[in-house]
Each structure stands twice: as structure tokens, then as C-alpha cells.
Amino acid sequence: xxxxxxxxxxxxxxxxxxxxxxxxxxxxxxxxxxxxxxxxxxxxxxxxxxxxxxxxxxxxxxxxxxxxxxxxxxxxxxxxxxxxxxxxxxxxxxxxxxxxxxxxxxxxxxxxxxxxxxxxxxxxxxxxxxxxxxxxxxxxxxxxxxxxxxxxxxxxxxxxxxxxxxxxxxxxxxxxxxxxxxxxxxxxxxxxxxxxxxxxxxxxxxxxxxxxxxxxxxxxxxxxxxxxxxxxxxxxxxxxxxxxxxxxxxxxxxxxxxxxxxxxxxxxxxxxxxxxxxxxxxxxxxxxxxxxxxxxxxxxxxxxxxxxxxxxxxxxxxxxxxxxxxxxxxxxxxxxxxxxxxxxxxxxxxxxxxxxxxxxxxxxxxxxx
Amino acid sequence: xxxxxxxxxxxxxxxxxxxxxxxxxxxxxxxxxxxxxxxxxxxxxxxxxxxxxxxxxxxxxxxxxxxxxxxxxxxxxxxxxxxxxxxxxxxxxxxxxxxxxxxxxxxxxxxxxxxxxxxxxxxxxxxxxxxxxxxxxxxxxxxxxxxxxxxxxxxxxxxxxxxxxxxxxxxxxxxxxxxxxxxxxxxxxxxxxxxxxxxxxxxxxxxxxxxxxxxxxxxxxxxxxxxxxxxxxxxxxxxxxxxxxxxxxxxxxxxxxxxxxxxxxxxxxxxxxxxxxxxxxxxxxxxxxxxxxxxxxxxx
Amino acid sequence: xxxxxxxxxxxxxxxxxxxxxxxxxxxxxxxxxxxxxxxxxxxxxxxxxxxxxxxxxxxxxxxxxxxxxxxxxxxxxxxxxxxxxxxxxxxxxxxxxxxxxxxxxxxxxxxxxxxxxxxxxxxxxxxxxxxxxxxxxxxxxxxxxxxxxxxxxxxxxxxxxxxxxxxxxxxxxxxxxxxxxxxxxxxxxxxxxxxxxxxxxxxxxxxxxxxxxxxxxxxxxxxxxxxxxxxxxxxxxxxxxxxxxxxxxxxxxxxxxxxxxxxxxxxxxxxxxxxxxxxxxxxxx
Numbered sequence: 001x002x003x004x005x006x007x008x009x010x011x012x013x014x015x016x017x018x019x020x021x022x023x024x025x026x027x028x029x030x031x032x033x034x035x036x037x038x039x040x041x042x043x044x045x046x047x048x049x050x051x052x053x054x055x056x057x058x059x060x061x062x063x064x065x066x067x068x069x070x071x072x073x074x075x076x077x078x079x080x081x082x083x084x085x086x087x088x089x090x091x092x093x094x095x096x097x098x099x100x101x102x103x104x105x106x107x108x109x110x111x112x113x114x115x116x117x118x119x120x121x122x123x124x125x126x127x128x129x130x131x132x133x134x135x136x137x138x139x140x141x142x143x144x145x146x147x148x149x150x151x152x153x154x155x156x157x158x159x160x161x162x163x164x165x166x167x168x169x170x171x172x173x174x175x176x177x178x179x180x181x182x183x184x185x186x187x188x189x190x191x192x193x194x195x196x197x198x199x200x201x202x203x204x205x206x207x208x209x210x211x212x213x214x215x216x217x218x219x220x221x222x223x224x225x226x227x228x229x230x231x232x233x234x235x236x237x238x239x240x241x242x243x244x245x246x247x248x249x250x251x252x253x254x255x256x257x258x259x260x261x262x263x264x265x266x267x268x269x270x271x272x273x274x275x276x277x278x279x280x281x282x283x284x285x286x287x288x289x290x291x292x293x294x295x296x297x298x299x300x301x302x303x304x305x306x307x308x309x310x311x312x313x314x315x316x317x318x319x320x321x322x323x324x325x326x327x328x329x330x331x332x333x334x335x336x337x338x339x340x341x342x343x344x345x346x347x348x349x350x351x352x353x354x355x356x357x358x359x360x361x362x363x364x365x366x367x368x369x
Numbered sequence: 370x371x372x373x374x375x376x377x378x379x380x381x382x383x384x385x386x387x388x389x390x391x392x393x394x395x396x397x398x399x400x401x402x403x404x405x406x407x408x409x410x411x412x413x414x415x416x417x418x419x420x421x422x423x424x425x426x427x428x429x430x431x432x433x434x435x436x437x438x439x440x441x442x443x444x445x446x447x448x449x450x451x452x453x454x455x456x457x458x459x460x461x462x463x464x465x466x467x468x469x470x471x472x473x474x475x476x477x478x479x480x481x482x483x484x485x486x487x488x489x490x491x492x493x494x495x496x497x498x499x500x501x502x503x504x505x506x507x508x509x510x511x512x513x514x515x516x517x518x519x520x521x522x523x524x525x526x527x528x529x530x531x532x533x534x535x536x537x538x539x540x541x542x543x544x545x546x547x548x549x550x551x552x553x554x555x556x557x558x559x560x561x562x563x564x565x566x567x568x569x570x571x572x573x574x575x576x577x578x579x580x581x582x583x584x585x586x587x588x589x590x591x592x593x594x595x596x597x598x599x600x601x602x603x604x605x606x607x608x609x610x611x612x613x614x615x616x617x618x619x620x621x622x623x624x625x626x627x628x629x630x631x632x633x634x635x636x637x638x639x640x641x642x643x644x645x646x647x648x649x650x651x652x653x654x655x656x657x658x659x660x661x662x663x664x665x666x667x668x669x
Numbered sequence: 670x671x672x673x674x675x676x677x678x679x680x681x682x683x684x685x686x687x688x689x690x691x692x693x694x695x696x697x698x699x700x701x702x703x704x705x706x707x708x709x710x711x712x713x714x715x716x717x718x719x720x721x722x723x724x725x726x727x728x729x730x731x732x733x734x735x736x737x738x739x740x741x742x743x744x745x746x747x748x749x750x751x752x753x754x755x756x757x758x759x760x761x762x763x764x765x766x767x768x769x770x771x772x773x774x775x776x777x778x779x780x781x782x783x784x785x786x787x788x789x790x791x792x793x794x795x796x797x798x799x800x801x802x803x804x805x806x807x808x809x810x811x812x813x814x815x816x817x818x819x820x821x822x823x824x825x826x827x828x829x830x831x832x833x834x835x836x837x838x839x840x841x842x843x844x845x846x847x848x849x850x851x852x853x854x855x856x857x858x859x860x861x862x863x864x865x866x867x868x869x870x871x872x873x874x875x876x877x878x879x880x881x882x883x884x885x886x887x888x889x890x891x892x893x894x895x896x897x898x899x900x901x902x903x904x905x906x907x908x909x910x911x912x913x914x915x916x917x918x919x920x921x922x923x924x925x926x927x928x929x930x931x932x933x934x935x936x937x938x939x940x941x942x943x944x945x946x947x948x949x950x951x952x953x954x
Binding site: 490496507511648655 | 678681682684685688689691692693694695696698699702710711714715716764767768771772775777780783786787789790792793794795796797798799800801802803804824825827828831850855856857881884885886887888891892902905906909910918921922924925926928929932933935936940943944947948
């Protein structure tokens, strides 16, 4: 186990493309770090650089306080699980797990014991003599994890390990990975493009885009306090609603003006008065999550602004029903109790919980309040 | 600690340099034996070399001599006739066979094996076999004569005006199965749902082939053209075995011209010049084809 | 889909059968001629079945037919070709495998350019290297030897073998190599323990392609070998074009079949690898 620190790391390709532009991330020993972002954001490149599979153009990577920039992958004391599992096709599961140990000249007795231990831990003792081609996707995934576990490295690296699994298996394996982390207290760097995986697994999340860490923090912090429009839109499903709105003053309190085809309402934002002041009379982007617009029964306290809205579409998901309305000519998603949702074409009273609502600058897309 | 670290950096260094080290002999070979030798031949073509190579540059005299040489022009004309007909016929026969075989044929495997086996033969063997079959006294002509057409003559092999066409016949026989295999692979690669969609739209089978399937084989056409023109320009063995360039010099092609002037007549400079002309022809044909192929690949 | 024999299908099968006859005819003619007597050949016609079967022409072609001034049959030249083809195929395939491994799995800055540079070797007309090569072989003292031919075939086969292996290895996810590197495997360990065990099919393709090419080669053989070191294609051409004495067509045909047998055999037993090689070589682009 070891801490990991990434200091001002850049990656520039020979043709001049900048993939990473000064990455700073530090996690402590035993933390679970998630690198999340859309494809092409540089998250996999960063992981490869931690692994030593890609050169570092500038900056430093330290594992357990030791600079590893010039070490080859095998000397960094890491193990990696790949999206395609990368199991050696010609070797049995047992060989796949023991290969790395053999190369490291571990005594045969110890190798056997380790393979046995790992196989029992992942409940795949009965698979040990099969070839990868005889395994299902989930089993391959397990073997790939077993191979990493057997090595007992100071850092585990996961490169989108669940993306090739079907939805049900993905949820199962997600829990299993989390369980493994809780038991072994290992340091993990985990790359994914799936924000749900990011939220559920990580101690720390680095949201990346265009080679820059947009925000680095705990999952809840990133969910509640997104640094900019991109982070707010990327984390959370269904996505946060972004409603272009004007900042207005009403009864001495600043708020945003929200209209639908039947009328307007002003939503006061008492928690953000100071930061809104310079924006009085100007257009901002008002960000509010679907669960913060709901029916009167679900809203947990009274006295919140209410607006009767015309329903365009509803999408029942089971536990909730998503109601879509049109506010300021923008499609807005609201999460309501299934029994409270009205049918499309009808009007419904929606309660706005603005205590966690956020505002963005439409030009820079940075957070205002 | 320090030894393990120096070992670590050593293995990192090895991984960095080994790939380049391993590739370098081949690169060196390619540099010398392909690029260097082309340059050498090019240089030789600009000298007065005859029996022995001379290294003093003498301008374009060899090319001048080449262009004033009737035999060269015979060879070039023959290459034009052979190339055009060979490529055209092979393409047509190959595509025809591929389309026929694509109709869910019984014994497709056997038929494919039969159509393709000539490709495993040496052009020398092909030439020998066809030379015998086209023999005017005892070959196919006699077969037809025996069948009751005593006036039928088929003596192209010994007719100076027709000898080059016999090379086309044998060449098409040898290469069309290969083209069939390429087209068939292309046909099998076409998304079935496109054809189903066209059938639902009410298109008939010939229309589907003509308007949808064959146009989508465009990349295969490029590959086939590329390979066939390559075979045509280099053709040497087949002509040697079938006609030996004869009667006289009537079925000469540039490859034979080059061989004879460089190796049997001791005219190194002229031979080198003709070799360079062959290289330039290949470049002139292949480069535009490859350019078009990559462009259509990018568009597609 | 069970199709009934409609008139269209009958025409289709007829056409296919006709084409099959066209392709098989020369093989049949070669075979039947080779077992006919000369009288039978002169008296009968090309496609008639032999009146009696005799293998005299075969034994003459194998051991006593005259190729120019020599009269030892094809035997010696057949072994020449074997001695030439086997080492050339093995060496060029092995080097090609390692090269393909480098340009696909260990790409470095400029490796793509180098690979393209190498590929040009697939396209040049060999006439353009004949003169300097002849000179070089002369200076090395291996002109007119089988070793010289082996050298030539290895050198000009490398571009193709590299291409074959490169095209195969690029289909293997490079995560496999990454995983092995993290496991601590180096360049050669990865090659021998991870990749070679799964490269069987491409070895077949490459070996068959190279064998066919080298066995069937005529140009290098006729230029760089003479007399006793000639490969079988050159000897066959000499035999057929020898103008002395009576023309023995049955011997010519027997010799032609002998020259064709090894590649035909390979085609028969490993046809699908042969076809894969052809199509793989074709989509080089």
C-alpha cells in the first residue's frame, strides 16, 4: 500500500497534441481514486503514465514518496486490470495468475499458495485449469482481478474494468470491487467514464475533461458543489437541469425568474445573495437537480416556492416518475412520487427546493454561486 | 538497493532500445538492398556501361538509345496490349465467378478449390501447359479439327501478330481464380441487412448487384487493380515459358527486354535504363491507385 | 434456404461447371499427356484419354531428361529448390515475425514511417535490383550458388513476412502486452511466452505464402543461378525449350507436374491458409 502523488504532470505527443495539461492529484495510502470523464479527456493516458506504459512529458509521479518517472512498469510495484481483461490466451487461469509471480522469481511453493488463496477469495478455484476462451465475461473479469491481487502490489490500477460486462453483472462486480477495497485497504486508481461507478466506488473523484482536472474531491462534494457547468452536467443521472434565467430582485431578495407558458414565478435564492449581486438584471444559467423539483408530498419541508407547470412527457422508472416540463423554453426534468405524477397535457404543482441550486456564468460556464 | 535499482534502469533501457535494435537489421537491409540498389541501378542507367559497369555519368544516352530501340517499343506495346486485356478479362471473369458462387451454391468449397488452384502453380508450369495446349499441330486446334471442323486454325502461338494474346489467355487462366477469391471475400463482407432492405424496397437481384453490391466493392476493385497491374508490369516467367518473347521478338515485354539486354547481351546501361522505366511505370500506376484507394477509404 | 432447381439455377450450375472444366482442362491435359506414349500423343488428340498408361515419361523426366547440356532429369534441380526454399522460408518467416511484433506492439516515434519504408519492398519490380545484386553476389563469391539464392529470397521476402505478422499482431489488443509488462515480462518473454503460442495460424499463412513464392520463382533463379545450382523452374524452362532431338511432350508435362507438385500439395492440404495469405497480401494498402 502506498500513497500516490501526481505533480503538474503533462503529456504532449510528438505531433504537438497536448493530452494532459498539468495534472495535480494526491491521494493517501488506502484511498480509492476515481478518474472520470468523457472519452478523450486523458484519464486513460494518465493511468498508463502511472503504470509506466506511457512516458511522462513533464512533471512527477510519486508512489509511496518515491519518484517513479523513470522506472519501467514492472519496477513500480503496481498491478493493473484492463477493460479487455488482457488474459494471456494460451495460458490456463492458474498460469495467468502465476505468470507475474514466476517472472518475479517467487519460489514455487509460495506461488501455489498465493494462487490458491486468490482463487478462494474470488471463488474461482474450479476455474483454475480452464483457458480464458472457456470463461464467461464475468469470470474473465474475476481472473483479471485475481491476477492483480496475487501480486499484492502497492497500488492497483483499474482501466474501465466493468465496461465490457452486461448491466446486471456490472453492478455485482462493482460491489465486489468495493468490498475488496474495504477488506484489503489497498490504494486504487480506477478509470471510468461511468459517473455512477465513480460516485459509488470512490473516496476521491477527479473529474477530467480536455486534459485538465475540472474538480477533485469527495463524491458528495462533487455532487453537491460542482465547480463548473461541465462537472454539474457530467455527475448525476438524470443530469442536472440547466435553465437560462434572469437574476431579478423581489421584496429585497435576489432570485431567478422562471416562466412556463402559463406564467412566471421568481425563485429566491437566499443562500447566494452576495455572489448574485453583480449579476442583477443579467442572464445566468440556473442549475437545479431533478430531485430538487418535485411534488408537494415528496418535498420534505413546507414554505418552498411552488409553480403549476404544464406536463409534456412522463417517464415512470418504478421508484420515481420523471416528469418533463418546459421552463424558460428549456426541457426540465423533475423527479416525483409515482402516485403524484399527473398525465401529460395536464398541469401539476411542482415544488422547487432551491437550497442546493447553483448558478453558472453563461459565458465561462464557471460556477457563480 | 543500488544494484536492484541499476538493474531496474537497465531493464527499462533494454525495453526502450531492444525494439529499435531488433528492427534495425531489416531496415539496413531494406535501405541497402531496396533503396541503395535502386539508386545504383539508376546511376548505372546514366552511364555508358556496356559489358562492365562504368561509373562516369553520361547523361541520358541510355534512355535515348532505349527510346530509339524498336524492340523496346514492341515490348512496351505488348505490355499495353497484355496489361489492358489481362487486367480487364481477369477482373471480369473473377467478378463473374464470385457473383455466381455467391448464390448459395452447393459444393461451393470444391468449386472454389478448382478455380483457385492455378494460383499455386508457377507461371513456368502454366506457360508449359498452355504452350502444349496451344500448339498448332497437336493442341486444341487439332481437337477442334478432329471434331469435324478441319478448316479451323488456332495458331496464335506462332503468329507474330497474335502471340501476345496467348499470354493473355494463360495469364487470365492463372489469375482469375485469385480475383474471384478476393471479390468473394468482399461479397461475404457486405452487411446482409443492406441487401434485405433493398429486397424490401422491391429491387430485383440483378439490380441489387449492379446498383448496391458491386459499388460497395469499390475497395476490392482498387486492391485487385493494384495487384493485377503489378503482376502485368512484372510479367516475365509466363512469357518466357510460353513464347520466349517470340516468334522472333513479337511477344517481348519490358521484363524480357531488360533481362536480355542486361544479362545475355551485355548492355548493362540499357538494361538498367529499361529497369528504371519499369519502376517508373509501376510508380505511375500504383501511386494514383493507392491515393484513390486511401481517399475512398477515408470517405467511406 | 432450400432452393428448387429453377431454370435460372440450372443455367447457373451449368456456367459454374463450364468454368470448372476450363480451369481443370490444363491439369487434365498435363496429366494425361504425361502418361501417354509419344505415338499416342502424335496419333491421338490432346484431350483424348491415353490408350495405355505408362510412367516412362515420368521416370525420364525425373532422372534422365536433358535440360540443355545436362541430362540428369529434374531430380537434382528439385532438390536444389528444396534446399533453397526451406531455409529461405524459415529465415524470412522468423525475422518477419519479430519485425511484425516490433512494428505492431512496440511502436516508437517514427516506427510507422520505417514500416512504410519497408513495405515499398513489396512493390518494386525486382528488375531494378537485379544488376547490383548480381554484382554483389559475385563479390561475395556466392554467385550461382544456392546460398546466394537463399540470401536473395530472404532479403526480398522480409517485406511480405513483416507485413503478414504486423497485420496479425495489430488485431491482438495491445493491453495484452501492457499486462505482461506490468507482470514484469520483457521484450523477448512477451514475444515467446505470450504471442508466439497464439501465432500458429499466421505462421502457417506466412510459411505457405513464402514457400509458394520462392518455389515458383523464376526471375531470381534464372539470373542468379546457373548450371547445377538452378532451381526447378529454370530447369523446367530449359527442358521445355531445349531444341535438340525429338520433342517429348510427355516428358515435358511430367516435368511440369513434378515442378508443380510441392505447391499443389501445399494448396491441397492447407488451402484455407493459402487463400488467407493471398487475401491478406492483397489488402496491404
